[in-house]
Amino acid sequence: MDINNKTRIHWSCRRGMRELDIAIMPFFENDYDGLSDGDKQTFVRLLAFEDPQLFRWLMNQATPEDAELERMIKMIQKKNAERRSLA
Structure with missing residues (x-):
């Protein structure tokens, strides 16, 4: 998927699990x-x-073997935690 096709990426972000959408x-x-x-x-x-698989990673039930994916998961978790603390 093209990293500049934000419409398609936005659509891919919409998941079947509410926890993942959040x-x-x-x-x-x-x-x-x-x-x-x-x-x-x-x-x-x-x-x-x-x-x-995404749920397990984002809920800290498992860790991706790929270091870049693990870093991205941690980045998502950190940014979301920062937003929650500001609310």
Whole structure:
């Protein structure tokens, strides 16, 4: 998927699990534009995984073997935690 096709990426962010929508959509809407092209590619690559796997990673039930995916998961978690603390 092209990292500049925000419409398609936005659609891919919409998941079948509410918990994933709550984690992924705010990150995309608030932080995606500020990512480097490499991080955008990692984020798009992350979206290719199935919902159960993403859920396990985002809920700290498992860790991706790929270091870049693990870094992206931690970035999503950190940014979302920062937003919650400001609310």
